[in-house]
Amino acid sequence: MSPRIGLDLPTIVEAAAEIADTSGIEEVTLASLAQKLGIRSPSLYNHVNGLKGLRLQLAIYGLKLLTESINDAINGKSGDEAIHAIAAAYMAFARAHPGLYELTLRAPDADDVEYAAYAQALVNIMVETLRVYGLDYDLTIHIVRGFRSYLHGFASIEQKGGFGMPQAVDESLKQVLNTYLIGLHHS
Amino acid sequence: MSPRIGLDLPTIVEAAAEIADTSGIEEVTLASLAQKLGIRSPSLYNHVNGLKGLRLQLAIYGLKLLTESINDAINGKSGDEAIHAIAAAYMAFARAHPGLYELTLRAPDADDVEYAAYAQALVNIMVETLRVYGLDYDLTIHIVRGFRSYLHGFASIEQKGGFGMPQAVDESLKQVLNTYLIGLHHS
DNA sequence: TGCAAAAACTAATACCATTAGTTTATTATA
């Protein structure tokens, strides 16, 4: 079935993710990736639909890792504790994989079935975690949107060095989350 | 002093912003911009430090527009009303200038003095708006970070089509903000 | 053993940014 074994999609995507995390996402080119893998760049078209296809695979891979990581973090927790655990796991992923994270939330083709499925899974985790608060469905959707927006914005701004003093960012993350949760408990 | 008058930095940056908003930020190339302006692409180097310099100018221009827009929106308001006005103006800008907004929060060189000054001005507006709540300084910084993160994350996710149902996003924006403000009033 | 398919390859094309060196037009000065 497969000649020239030893090079498959996971290997390619992981190599690309490593470039993204260590050198930045604009260094992820078919040329640099091919060089890292010891092949010529047109050969990549046998595994991936060009640069656009590679980026989509990276987005799927990142979303999968992120979702798994959050699922692990949430294990056995509920309520406010679970919310804080999600936030911590989210930030830990963004910090450990800066390039991959950036590609994760920037799917060139958000209509892709696999990407959409993982994205929905992440939303479902949050919806499920909020269940204990007994909110009605519409409000739950609003709150989840706010939570996602906050986490993504925080990770994104931090990654770009947008927060002046770097020592207190974790404190900010928690304080803001607590403020949000207090508001939630009072509404 | 200036031969061949008629082409200056603002003209160039506005043309580039138009490309970004109508065709997407990856269509902003020196080639496409030069064509739009009726010149050859190397001529752009007389006004801008290459593609990187162009992107920096776009980020500065966008940040300036955004800050002015928010300043206008806040006029005469205070407290919760001012917070909601900031959020509305922020989202209005991101929606009216999708490409420029994306470039605004992605300065290739965040150390640039002019860019940093506008960014600080935006933070100052928020700090000032929160003054009426009488929070201590540290908490104010945390809350501003949360506010910025939320707004950026919301705009960013919406732009990528990350919210499933598009009809209720404004409702989400307000609801979440209200929840956040309730938490603020109770802490 | 031979055949088909998959995955590598080479060669070529088109687009892009960038640099170097040249021309041209405008402004300021003598």
Added chain:
DNA sequence: TATAATAAACTAATGGTATTAGTTTTTGCA
């Protein structure tokens, strides 16, 4: 008014990029 300096355009050339087409090679299976 004529001339020199300067800024902004230009052409030409280089190197990097993705991508396509067509070819070779290797592997698995009949």
